[in-house]
Structure formats: C-alpha cells, structure tokens
Amino acid sequence: MATTEYARNVVLSSKEYDVVGTRPVRPDGADKVTGRALYGADFNASGLLHGKVLRSPHAHARIKSIDTSKAEAHAGVLAVVTNKDLPSGVDGGVRDLQRNVLAADKALYRGHAVAAVAATSPHEAEEAIALIEVDYEVLPAVLTVQEAMAEGASILHDDLRTDEGGVKGDKPTNVAEHFRHDLGDIEKGFAESDVIVEREFNTATVHQGYIEPQVASALWNTDGRVHVWCSTQGAFPVRDEVSRVLGISESRVRVTPMEIGGGFGGKIPSYIEPVCAVLSKKAGRPVKIVMTRREVFEGTGPTSGSHIKIKVGADNQGNIKAAHAYLAYEAGGFKGSPVGAASQCVFAAYAIPNQAIDGHDVVVNKPKTQAYRAPGATNAAFAMETVVSELAEKLGIDPIDIRLRNVPKEGTRRAHGPAFPRIGCEEVLQAMKDHPHYSAPLDGPNQGRGVSIGYWFNVGFKSACTISVNPDGTISLIEGSTDIGGSRASISMQAAEVLGIRAEDVHPTVVDTDSVGYTDVTGGSRTTYATGWAAYNAAEDVKKQMIERAALIWDVDADSLEMVKGVTRSKTDSELKMTFKELAAELNNTGGTIIGSGSLDAGGLGTGGGSFAGNIVDVEVDPETGKVSILRFTAVQDAGKAIHPSYVEGQMQGGSVQGIGWALNEEYYMSDDGTMTNSSLLDYRMPTSLDLPMIDTVIVEVPSPSHPFGVRGVGEANIVPPPAAVAHAIHNATGVWMDRLPMNPAAVMKANWSK
Amino acid sequence: MKWIDYASASSVQEAVDLLKGGGARPLAGGTDLIVNLRIRRLDPDTVVDVKGIPELNEVSYDASKGLTLGAAVPCYKIYNNKAVAKAYPGLIDVASLIGGTQIQGRASIGGNLTNAAPSGDSIPVLIALGAIANIAGPNGTRQVAVEDFCTGPGKTVLKQGELLVSLSIPAPVKGSGAQYMRFIPRNEMDIAVAGVGVSVVLENGTFKSARISLASVAPTPLFVKAAGDALVGKPVNDASIAVAAGIARDAAKPITDMRGTIEYRKHLCEVLTRRGLNVAIERAKENK
Amino acid sequence: MPSKTHVQTTINGEQVDFLCEPRQSLLEVLRDVIGLTGSKEGCNDGNCGACTVVFDGRIVTSCLVLGVEAAGKEIGTIEGVASGSTLHPVQAAFLEGAALQCGICTPGFIVASKALLEQNPNPTEHEIRFWLANNLCRCTGYDKIVRAVQDAAVRMQEA
CATH class of the missing domain: 3.30.365.10 (Aldehyde oxidase/xanthine dehydrogenase, molybdopterin binding domain)
Structure with missing residues (x-):
C-alpha cells in the first residue's frame, strides 16, 4: 500500500500566506504562563460578598416550603434569595431558565439550585445555607430515556406535551419533542440491500470537565445597572439571559468576561450570574459565587446520555442503500437536548439515497444538559460508525474503503433538507x-x-470587531469572543494578513458588552471563522481608510493607490509609497487616527x-x-x-x-x-x-x-x-x-x- | 468547612493530651483529613498537627531489626530512601502509587492506615509484610497487628486519645519477596477496584510461607490467611499459585458499586493474586 | 468568633506575615488573603493539581494544606517562577510550544514541571507523564505539554 x-x-497545505499558517506566540500567553491572567475567581471588588447555593438533595421533589429565617439571622449573612426573588410572568424559555437557576415548585435533579446566600466570607455563607429549611415531597425519579419514556413513568413537568412536528400531544409526557427527517424511500432501499446491520446502543451522561468551576460576580448598582464579571463562552448571551431572567432590558446589564478556564459548551448558559445579581440587589454590595467541583458535576451542563438504534443496508459492493436512525437523547430537567444537531450529523459522513431519522428529546431527572463539543454528534457517530465498521467486516471491505465508496461530496443531499x-x-x-x-x-x-x-x-452567527491604528505601526484590535484556546492569536493573524503587518504587531483585547458590537458565543466552531472574518472586514476597512489617507497626503486620487503587503503605493508612480509603519506615523498629523470596524452575521448552522x-x-x-x-x-x-x-x-x-x-x-x-x-x-x-x-x-x-x-x-x-x-x-x-x-x-x- | 482549632504537638505525650479530650483528629499529610473535613465526613473541633513529633518522622532501617516507619512520614521520603527501597519493594509499590506526585509529597502510610478506607492501598501490603502498628495513648503504648487494625470503613482500633506513632515491619529474610498490585481504570490517580498485597518466602523451590491480603473487596482490608497457608510447602508453580488465587477470589466479599460489580471484583482478586504472586516470586528469587 | 492565627512564612523568597482562620487552606490564603491568585482552584480535593505549589522543596496541592501549616515553611508559587521579567525555560517552552489553551491548569503544570526537571534533568516521556499525572488538563490532550517539558529540559541543559 x-x-x-x-x-x-x-x-x-492548500495555499501559503505571509502570516496565516505561521505559528507566532499567542498575545495573551505571557500572562498565562506567569499566573497573572485574571480568571473569574480572581475578580475582586470593594466590599465583595461571597455567595453559596443550597442545592436539592433529591433528584425529583416537590418543594412545599422554604424557610430562610435562620440563615438570614446567621452571622455575616447579608442576603438570602429564592425563586420568589425573581420576577414572575416571564414566557416559556425564560421561565425554564429562571427555574433552572433557582427552582420554583419542583426540584428536577439532585443539585438543582433551591436558594442562595451572600455573606462576608464563603465559610459563613456555607454555614448559612445549611440553616435553610426546605420541606420536600420526594417523587420517583426517572434517570434514563428508557425510564422516562416508559408507560406510567414519573412525570417531570405536568404541562409538558409532545411536540410532533409542530402538533402538540394531548397527555402529560416526558418526551418534549419527536421529529422525523426523510429522504428517498427507506423500505425500497432496504429491499435492495444484500446485507443489513441493525444494532442498539446506550451512551452514558458525560460532563465537559473544564478545570475551572463556574464562577460569577455581580453588582446591582445604585444607578439600576447590573455589572456581571464571569467565566463565560459568551458575554452577550449572558447579558441577554441575565436581563431576561431579571426582567430588565439588555442595556441595563453589562457583562465583563474574565479569562475562562475551559468551557467546551458547558459555559454558554447562565447559572449563578442572575443569582449573584439578585443577591447583590438585596445586599447592596457586589457578590461572588464560586462553584465547588461537586456543584459543577451536580448542577451544571452534562451532555446527554442517549439510546440509539441504527439500521444500515448495503449491496455486496458496499454501496449503502438505506439507513434508519432512532435517536433518543436526555434533555435533563428541562427540554432541549442536542438531538436536533445529532439528527443532522448521524449520517453526515455518507451519501445515502434512502434515509430516515427519528429524534426524541426526553426530559429526565438529571441536570439540564448543555452543549458539549459537537453536541449530540459523538453519541450518534459512535453508533453509526460502529455499524458501518461491522458492515465493512461482513462484506470483507476495508473499513476506509467502504467509507470512501459512500463518501458525501459537494451537492450531496441530506435528510433534513440542505445539500453540502x-x-x-x-x-x-x-x-x-x-x-x-x-x-x-x-x-x-x-x-x-x-x-x-x-x-x-x-456555526456562523454574529461577530463584531474594531481596529485602531497606532502611531508606531501596530494596531489595537477589539473583539468580543472570549478566548478559550488561542483565538486572540487566530483572529489577530487574519487582520495582520490583510494589513501586511506581523502577527506580533496586533494587540487584541476581549472586551465587555458595552465596548464592542454584539458577538455570539465562543462555540459552534465559529470564533476563528466568524470573529476572524469580522476582523478581516475591520482590517479591510482600515486598509481602505489608509489608502484614502495616503491619497490625501499625496494629493492623488485614492483609486490610483493600492496596499500590497502593508505598503501603500501608487499604481503608476513608483516614487509614491509608504510602509504601514510610515503611514501610521502620519495619521495623527493628517486628521487623526484610523478606526476600522467589521461586523457580520456569518450564517447559521x-x-x-x-x-x-x-x-x-x-x-x-x-x-x-x-x-x-x-x-x-x-x-x-x-x-x-x-x-x-x-x-x-x-x-x-x-x-x-x-x-x-x-x-x-x-x-x-x-x-x-x-x-x-x-x-x-x-x-x-x-x-x-x-x-x-x-x-x-x-x-x-x-x-x-x-x-x-x-x-x-x-x-x-x-x-x-x-x-x-x-x-x-x-x-x-x-x-x-x-x-x-x-x-x-x-x-x-x-x-x-x-x- | 466549619470552624476548627489548630494545635501543633511536638511530642507524643503532648499529642495524646490534646487528643484525649475527644473532638480532635491528628493531622499528618492531611490529604484525606482535609477533604473529609470539607465534606463533613469527619467533624472534629480541633486538628492536632503531629508532623512536628520526632517519633512520627522516624525512618530507621536495620537489616536485622527491620524498619520503623513514623506514621507521618510522607510517601516520597519512603521511596527516596535507598535502603528502604531496596529492602521493601512491596512498600515502595504503594508509596509511589498513592495519589500522584503532589499527594505523595504529603500523604503518609500511617495516614492511609488510620483513614481505614476499604480501598487503602498500603494496608494489604502492610498486612502481607506482617507489619505491627505502634500506638500511644493515655494508658501508655500498645501494639496491634495491622490485619487487626481496621474495624470498618473509616473505623480502627484506636480509642479516644490514642495515636498511631509508627509501623514496625520485620526485616526481609533471604528468599522473601512482596508486591502490591491493584486494578484501576486509569493508570494513576484512581481508587482500587480491587487490590492485592502478597508476600512470599521461598526455599528450595517451594513456598516456605506466604501472606495474602485484599483491598476494596470488603468493609475492611481483608487478610486471607487461608490463601497464603495453602501455598506453604507447595512447589513454586502455576498450579500452586492458581489454588491460592482461587481462595483469594472466594474470600473476597465485594459490593457492586461505581467501581465494579461483585462478579468482576472477585474475578480481579484471582487475577491480581496470581499476577502479584508472580512478581513477588521474582523478587524473592533475586533476594538471595 | 474565635480569633485568627498569625502566621509567618516565606513565599517566593520573601518573608510574609498573614492572619488566617485555621480552616482556611493554603490555597485560600495565597489567593484571598495574600492576593497571589496565580494558583488556581479546580477541585479543592487534590485531584486536579491546578493549585500546585512548592512546600519546603516538594510539590503539593495547596488546597490540601492548611494555611496555618505554612508557619516557618518555604513556599514557592507560580508568581516566583520567572526571574523578574525573564521567563523560566519551562514557561518559555510552554508559551512557544502552544502547550496551553485556556491556561487555567498552566500554573500548576509549570510549577510541577519545573520541580521535575530540577531533580531529573533528562526525564523520559513516561517519567514526565507519571510525574504530571496529578495535574489535569482538559484542553490539550497533554501532547504539547509533554513536548514542552522535553523542550524545557533541553533549554535548561543549554542554559
């Protein structure tokens, strides 16, 4: 071979560039190897209080009453909050979020937040939460999709009805949604198959496992604005969630993203941010909550366990004729598993003429599941790929060859609609x-x-970036994507490539929600793609303005100039040229600095x-x-x-x-x-x-x-x-x-x- | 963590005086104690730091008298001690696998024993080596064989005011070898699904004596006397080993939990006993 | 409330006095009392290594040391690894070798790796992996960390 x-x-490599494709030192690296980088837990503020969250010891229980009086009387305690301290009357999705950050009438998983305390030290707060008395009526728990879907299963939400392709069911259930994607005719496809492999799989609930536990601080200021400092994959989504949970407009919330110690999807949602805010409102001082590792496991985003059935048929040459997938994914205590994404990934690596996919979103008594790196796809690929490898073995075909034989290409149609x-x-x-x-x-x-x-x-989604040119020929780049693994570098390098400067000449800063345009989460494999693209657009804007400035200085038509590898020059007069650094040095004397901006919606899934x-x-x-x-x-x-x-x-x-x-x-x-x-x-x-x-x-x-x-x-x-x-x-x-x-x-x- | 008081003892007597009133726990490496305080599995009012007591820091080896190992000696000082490492490779097995590097910078064998976890890695090998616990208390000192030390999960023979001072391990005789082998899903930083400590003394191709002890398969580390006794006088071969391994398997009384099922853990006891004996036999053959 | 304890210790070569409650860990003291926030809390039970410090010449997880135990000891933290504005070879190797992504585990890995190379200047890949098994990283898969330690070993021998 x-x-x-x-x-x-x-x-x-497909194509060589000057900066793109090289390996410079990351701009935030020095702070991170010396211990100076400030992560969420490193935040401090004058008068900072420390919060702790009381969590349900039961996986499923009705909360009959909560008595916080003893906790309120405990030494050092300045505030105690429950779900009753959040505004009522919010709509569906926000209601679920509200009830996840502080349980209302029911605890839906062990570790579900029930109340929180702010005190002058974390030890006092911990002592105080132990004094909160909660009267629970313990209910039977359902822990897997099979248990939750069984006849007579204990029901998490009395008002939940199955959404069947937009039509609501008529009886209480734990199945929030069932959908089906179809392509071709699977009965015909299986009939044409010489070999069929049909297998059933179960995968356990797993956690993202970031090393930094969730942490947030908040100050509800006397001017009515809420300032949140937290470890998050997306400052703007946190701003939006906090404002909705608290029932105030987005502009009253400012989120400053601290350095983030890993996320992998688990640090997209808010948990303690709104709780810190309401504690701060009551206490009149900033409040910080740092989760323990156990709270991280019991109270934050695992990703779904699943029950999957795959049936694949192929002819003797290994051409896959038909495939069916049954996907049932745990959503946790509230609806919303990644089964939709899973359904679009399960057969993505194959061009299959006849296919059908049934997806089920199932609530169970575990923490609300969250995204985890390609959410939903790993479970599905474990099942599908195992079946394909077994099929290859049965047919005596090399396992890579069978995949190449069925490889999807540009134009391959997928069951949920689009073509690649x-x-x-x-x-x-x-x-x-x-x-x-x-x-x-x-x-x-x-x-x-x-x-x-x-x-x-x-994922595309929205990103924004601004660039200002410094007199020494460097640029300052402002963006809103929290840097979880070196994206300051990959974003800066794209701007540097456009402007013909070195990567080291870009000084990037990730800023708060008041300081840059709306930017979606660091997630969905979108940051280098979309925020990098915004930086590309901002750099192109700078480039255009630099050319215009040179035209002003030289008193020529801007159309007669171009910028190539950082050198602004005349297309016709070889005497007229300035390096990026030379032109940058002239800016403050010729009308002031140049600020370029770029923003875009880079598309959806x-x-x-x-x-x-x-x-x-x-x-x-x-x-x-x-x-x-x-x-x-x-x-x-x-x-x-x-x-x-x-x-x-x-x-x-x-x-x-x-x-x-x-x-x-x-x-x-x-x-x-x-x-x-x-x-x-x-x-x-x-x-x-x-x-x-x-x-x-x-x-x-x-x-x-x-x-x-x-x-x-x-x-x-x-x-x-x-x-x-x-x-x-x-x-x-x-x-x-x-x-x-x-x-x-x-x-x-x-x-x-x-x- | 609730409020605790901290006291540091500089002599055994001072420690015993601090402990005898109750509500106090000795603090050596703290790698179990501090975690247990935090999750309130233990709830003392005072911790008594015993690392300043000379007897608890003792590491003295004499080829005729054996080893005296202070109860607070951290693991790394054991495996960095060349004489001890040469004489007791079975002890080194456990000193270098408890926790990871950082844990071994603090954790002690004495602490592992007094923590009395069913999975305590050092305990089976201490039992196999015939170690004796030297205890001091309000009524003087006493000695307890390690196989009799643990009485339940987290429970020991120590009475209020008593302190584990040191462990005495007999000198290795010619033809002796010992081994600790555990099974864990990861390669380090894990709790034994099952563990086996073995020691053998060989003479003329037969077992002169043998001791076998198990971890993680009963409420306490389990001394399986019958498994070792079954080897005495038998030739050193696979058939003899298989008999002992079978007895170890049958003696195990594990539960099904997140670490494994009853069936799996009993099976592991057989596998580990066999593998452990083979290593111990190799060590014994080199110990001329 | 009972009173705090006065502790005198040495941190990164400087004498430091602080007051703490006996229940406060050395990690809490470093971060919340003294203000050295480079040591990180990932688990608070000794299993992630993000809080690794040198304690009288040996690396330990500072979450499993009481602050009061620091009395009379010599403690080294990530803040003491560089010499002024010059990075230690281990830091330089991590930085240039892209051996960090989110960076939360990095201080612990650097303190632990430096301790390894000081006692074993030329470790094998297995020795590096064994020594660092008490430090968890969820971002890198350890590949670039192991390579950075190998690189640092070369740098330290050339220095």
Whole structure:
C-alpha cells in the first residue's frame, strides 16, 4: 500500500500566506504562563460578598416550603434569595431558565439550585445555607430515556406535551419533542440491500470537565445597572439571559468576561450570574459565587446520555442503500437536548439515497444538559460508525474503503433538507488511508486497530470587531469572543494578513458588552471563522481608510493607490509609497487616527460546509481485566485553512482526548435515587497524562467556500470519531462489538464473558 | 468547612493530651483529613498537627531489626530512601502509587492506615509484610497487628486519645519477596477496584510461607490467611499459585458499586493474586 | 468568633506575615488573603493539581494544606517562577510550544514541571507523564505539554 511520509504533525497545505499558517506566540500567553491572567475567581471588588447555593438533595421533589429565617439571622449573612426573588410572568424559555437557576415548585435533579446566600466570607455563607429549611415531597425519579419514556413513568413537568412536528400531544409526557427527517424511500432501499446491520446502543451522561468551576460576580448598582464579571463562552448571551431572567432590558446589564478556564459548551448558559445579581440587589454590595467541583458535576451542563438504534443496508459492493436512525437523547430537567444537531450529523459522513431519522428529546431527572463539543454528534457517530465498521467486516471491505465508496461530496443531499457545499470528507479519509499508521503492523497479541470519521458544522452567527491604528505601526484590535484556546492569536493573524503587518504587531483585547458590537458565543466552531472574518472586514476597512489617507497626503486620487503587503503605493508612480509603519506615523498629523470596524452575521448552522475529522487508533486490551490501553492515535481533520496550525493541532489533540475519555471511563454513575456517586475529579476519571500516547495530527486543508481565507472551524469535529474508532479497535483486538459508552474495563470484560 | 482549632504537638505525650479530650483528629499529610473535613465526613473541633513529633518522622532501617516507619512520614521520603527501597519493594509499590506526585509529597502510610478506607492501598501490603502498628495513648503504648487494625470503613482500633506513632515491619529474610498490585481504570490517580498485597518466602523451590491480603473487596482490608497457608510447602508453580488465587477470589466479599460489580471484583482478586504472586516470586528469587 | 492565627512564612523568597482562620487552606490564603491568585482552584480535593505549589522543596496541592501549616515553611508559587521579567525555560517552552489553551491548569503544570526537571534533568516521556499525572488538563490532550517539558529540559541543559 502506498503511504505518504508524514511528519508526526503535518499540514497538507492548500495555499501559503505571509502570516496565516505561521505559528507566532499567542498575545495573551505571557500572562498565562506567569499566573497573572485574571480568571473569574480572581475578580475582586470593594466590599465583595461571597455567595453559596443550597442545592436539592433529591433528584425529583416537590418543594412545599422554604424557610430562610435562620440563615438570614446567621452571622455575616447579608442576603438570602429564592425563586420568589425573581420576577414572575416571564414566557416559556425564560421561565425554564429562571427555574433552572433557582427552582420554583419542583426540584428536577439532585443539585438543582433551591436558594442562595451572600455573606462576608464563603465559610459563613456555607454555614448559612445549611440553616435553610426546605420541606420536600420526594417523587420517583426517572434517570434514563428508557425510564422516562416508559408507560406510567414519573412525570417531570405536568404541562409538558409532545411536540410532533409542530402538533402538540394531548397527555402529560416526558418526551418534549419527536421529529422525523426523510429522504428517498427507506423500505425500497432496504429491499435492495444484500446485507443489513441493525444494532442498539446506550451512551452514558458525560460532563465537559473544564478545570475551572463556574464562577460569577455581580453588582446591582445604585444607578439600576447590573455589572456581571464571569467565566463565560459568551458575554452577550449572558447579558441577554441575565436581563431576561431579571426582567430588565439588555442595556441595563453589562457583562465583563474574565479569562475562562475551559468551557467546551458547558459555559454558554447562565447559572449563578442572575443569582449573584439578585443577591447583590438585596445586599447592596457586589457578590461572588464560586462553584465547588461537586456543584459543577451536580448542577451544571452534562451532555446527554442517549439510546440509539441504527439500521444500515448495503449491496455486496458496499454501496449503502438505506439507513434508519432512532435517536433518543436526555434533555435533563428541562427540554432541549442536542438531538436536533445529532439528527443532522448521524449520517453526515455518507451519501445515502434512502434515509430516515427519528429524534426524541426526553426530559429526565438529571441536570439540564448543555452543549458539549459537537453536541449530540459523538453519541450518534459512535453508533453509526460502529455499524458501518461491522458492515465493512461482513462484506470483507476495508473499513476506509467502504467509507470512501459512500463518501458525501459537494451537492450531496441530506435528510433534513440542505445539500453540502464543498466539503473535505473524501480528503480526510484519503489522508487516513495514506498515513503510515494505517499500514503499520501491530506488534503484539490482544491489539487491534480501529478507524472512524465524524462531522460537525460550522456555526456562523454574529461577530463584531474594531481596529485602531497606532502611531508606531501596530494596531489595537477589539473583539468580543472570549478566548478559550488561542483565538486572540487566530483572529489577530487574519487582520495582520490583510494589513501586511506581523502577527506580533496586533494587540487584541476581549472586551465587555458595552465596548464592542454584539458577538455570539465562543462555540459552534465559529470564533476563528466568524470573529476572524469580522476582523478581516475591520482590517479591510482600515486598509481602505489608509489608502484614502495616503491619497490625501499625496494629493492623488485614492483609486490610483493600492496596499500590497502593508505598503501603500501608487499604481503608476513608483516614487509614491509608504510602509504601514510610515503611514501610521502620519495619521495623527493628517486628521487623526484610523478606526476600522467589521461586523457580520456569518450564517447559521452548516455555514461553509463544516469539518470532518477521522481517527486511526491502536489499542491493547488486557484479556483478564478488560482494560483498554491506547497505544497509538492519529487524528486527521479538515481545517479549511489552518490560521495558527499549533492551535489547530491543539484542538484536534484535546478533542481527541476528550473523546477517548468519553469512550473509556467517563460517565455519570447514578444511584437508584438519582445521586451521581462519582462527582469528583478522582472518580469521574478524565484521562491523565499517563493514560495517553502522543496524539499525532494531520491537518487537511480543503478551503471553505465562504470564508475569505477558507477557514473551517476546527473546535469540535475532533471529539466525534474517537469512541467509535476505539470500539472498532477493541473489536479487532477481542472480537466483541461494544454497544455502550463508556467501554470501561468492567464493560469490556462483561462483553468478553458473554461472547 | 466549619470552624476548627489548630494545635501543633511536638511530642507524643503532648499529642495524646490534646487528643484525649475527644473532638480532635491528628493531622499528618492531611490529604484525606482535609477533604473529609470539607465534606463533613469527619467533624472534629480541633486538628492536632503531629508532623512536628520526632517519633512520627522516624525512618530507621536495620537489616536485622527491620524498619520503623513514623506514621507521618510522607510517601516520597519512603521511596527516596535507598535502603528502604531496596529492602521493601512491596512498600515502595504503594508509596509511589498513592495519589500522584503532589499527594505523595504529603500523604503518609500511617495516614492511609488510620483513614481505614476499604480501598487503602498500603494496608494489604502492610498486612502481607506482617507489619505491627505502634500506638500511644493515655494508658501508655500498645501494639496491634495491622490485619487487626481496621474495624470498618473509616473505623480502627484506636480509642479516644490514642495515636498511631509508627509501623514496625520485620526485616526481609533471604528468599522473601512482596508486591502490591491493584486494578484501576486509569493508570494513576484512581481508587482500587480491587487490590492485592502478597508476600512470599521461598526455599528450595517451594513456598516456605506466604501472606495474602485484599483491598476494596470488603468493609475492611481483608487478610486471607487461608490463601497464603495453602501455598506453604507447595512447589513454586502455576498450579500452586492458581489454588491460592482461587481462595483469594472466594474470600473476597465485594459490593457492586461505581467501581465494579461483585462478579468482576472477585474475578480481579484471582487475577491480581496470581499476577502479584508472580512478581513477588521474582523478587524473592533475586533476594538471595 | 474565635480569633485568627498569625502566621509567618516565606513565599517566593520573601518573608510574609498573614492572619488566617485555621480552616482556611493554603490555597485560600495565597489567593484571598495574600492576593497571589496565580494558583488556581479546580477541585479543592487534590485531584486536579491546578493549585500546585512548592512546600519546603516538594510539590503539593495547596488546597490540601492548611494555611496555618505554612508557619516557618518555604513556599514557592507560580508568581516566583520567572526571574523578574525573564521567563523560566519551562514557561518559555510552554508559551512557544502552544502547550496551553485556556491556561487555567498552566500554573500548576509549570510549577510541577519545573520541580521535575530540577531533580531529573533528562526525564523520559513516561517519567514526565507519571510525574504530571496529578495535574489535569482538559484542553490539550497533554501532547504539547509533554513536548514542552522535553523542550524545557533541553533549554535548561543549554542554559
């Protein structure tokens, strides 16, 4: 087999630029390696109080009464709040949010916030919440989608009715929504198939596992404005949520995003921000709440556990004729799981003429689920990819070849409606096949190799950026995307490329909601894509104004000038030219500085085609304990254009390892009464450095058709393929097909025993 | 955390005086105690820092008398001690796997024993090595074999005012070897699903003696005397080992919880006993 | 309320006096009493390593040390790693090697890695991974962290 001689980390580059594609030091790096960077918990303010949240000890209970009098009388306590301190009469979505940040008549999961206290020290606040008396009527809990969907199941919300394609059901249920996407005729497709594989899967609830717990501070000022300082993936969405929960207009809330210690989707929603605000209003002083790790596990966004059935039919040549997916996803205590996104990803890596997808959004007595890196797609890919690998084995076709045979391309129609624009699925699969890892021999017994592929969108959404030119030829760049993993660098580099200056000559700052235009979350693989695009637009605006200024200085027509690699020059007179730095130095003497701005709505889900990621993984399975060791791991992903390849590799490596953790050990281990029994970083078992090999990367560049540099967001697709790749490798090592996540030692051993 | 008082003792007597009134807990490395205070699993009014007491910091090894290991000696000082590392590789197994590097900078074997977790990694190997706990209290000193020290999860024979001062471990004899082997899903930073401490003494190709103890499969670390006794006089071979491993499996009384099922944990006891014995035998063969 | 305890200690080579409650951890004291917020809290039970400091020559998780235990000890934090405005080779290697993403775990990793290289100037990949297993990172997958420590080892030997 022909293989390419790849370095450990390789970029299969599509186009070379001056700045884009290089690896400068990140602008915020010095503060982060010296401990000076200020994260949410590092915030301090004059008179700062410390809050603590009382949480439900029951997974499902009616709250009959709350007596806060003893807590209010406790030393050091300045305020106690419950849901009654929030405005009433808000509409559906806001009501759910309000009831998630402080429970109203019911506690819907263990860890659901019930009341909060502000005191002069965190220890006093902790003492005080223990004095709050809550009278609960404990109700039966439903902890999985199967339990929640069963006849006679305990009902979380008496007023919830199933939304069946826009039509509401007529009886109480835990199924918030059922939808179906259809393409072609699956009955016909299965009838044409020579081989059909039909399997059922269960995946456990997992947590994003960011190292920094949620933290927020708020001051309800005497002028009626609320200022929030928090760790969030999106200052503007927090502003909007806080204002809605508090029933005040957006402009009365100002959110200052602190540095953020990881999020992965879990730090999009608000939890403690509005609680801090109402505590501050009562106490008349700023209030800070820092969650404990246990609160993070019990009270914040896990992502959905799921129950999935996949049926795929193919002819003897491996052409997939038909596929059906049944997806039932946990929403947690309130409706809104990522099953919709899952339904659009489950078959994304295949051109299948006949397909149908049934999706179910199911409430259960667990924390409200939140986005987690390609939300919904990993569960779905685990199931679909496992079925495709089994199909390949049954047909005697190489597992990459069967994927190439059914590869989606530009124009491939998808069941939910749209067709793909230019995508890089084929290029990713080909890079996997060409990689020396794929043809390298395994070197021991009980070893196996697995492959899989996964897909995630680029979300576009809204971003804004302004740039001002400094007299020394540098620029100051103002943006609103919290930098969760090096995006200051990747955004700055796009502006630098336009202006022909060095990356180091851009000074980016992430600012508060009063100081930049509306910018959506750092999420959906959109930041380098959309905020980078806004920076590109702002830089183009600067470029245009710089040319106009030079025209003024030289007294020539602006149309006769151009800026090439930072040099403003005449198209006709070679004497007329100024470097960016020379022109910048003239600005204050010729009318003042130049400020460029850019803002855009870069589109919705699916903008630019999205990104495919594939894995090759080698494992060794201890036949006596079931323990799986990852021996070698190669991650391949289409980046469109890698702006800063080191941070693209970092996303690929980090996402892969989160996927490995999800594959092997991570889960919410629930007791029968709905308590997560492993709510610590010891027992939740995220991978440590010792559990992993180096993660080799191949960056494939198939430029996105929409972005000026061809960027595809790379933050998420990388978490999608690992569980299925590991399952495939386990199969090749042991002969068993795993049908559940996590594939922990006990589960692998049990599967081995039953084969 | 609720308010606590802190006292530092500089002698065993001072510590005993501080502890005997009740409501006080000794503080050595604190890696279990401070967590337990925070989650209120323990609720003392006072913590008594015992790290300033000379006897609790003692590490003295004598090839004839054996090892005296102060109860507050942090793990890293054990594995950094060359003489101890050479004489007690089984002890080094546990000192270098409790927690991670940072935890090993504070955590002590004595603390691991007095914490009395069913999963306490050091306890099976202490039992296998025949370690004795040296206890001081208001009524003087006493000695308790480690296999008799733990009485339940988090519970020990220590009475109010008593303090674990040190552990005495007999000198290794010629032909002896020991090992601790645990099974964890991660490769470090984890709680044993099951753990096995073994020690053997070999003579002329047979087992002269053997001791086998299990972790995480009963309310306390379990000394499985019958498993070791079954090896005595038997040839060093797979068949003998299989018998002992089977006895260990049958003796385990695990529960099903987040760490594993009853069936799986009993199975692991057999696997780990076999694997542990094989390592201990190799060590014994080198110990001429 | 009972009174606080006066503690005298040495932090990053400077003598420091502070008052704390005995229930306050060294991490709380560093962050909330002294104002050295570079050490981070990720779990408060010793399992993430974000609060790693050097305590009398050995790395520990400062969330599992009481502030009062600092009396008479020598403590080193992330704030003491650089020499003035010059980064320590470990810091430079992390920065230039893109070995951080969100950065919350970075202070703990740098303090722990520096301690490793001071006692083992040329560690193997396995030794690095073993030493750092008490430090969790959720962003990087550890690849670039391990490489940064290898790079720092070279830089320190060349220095």
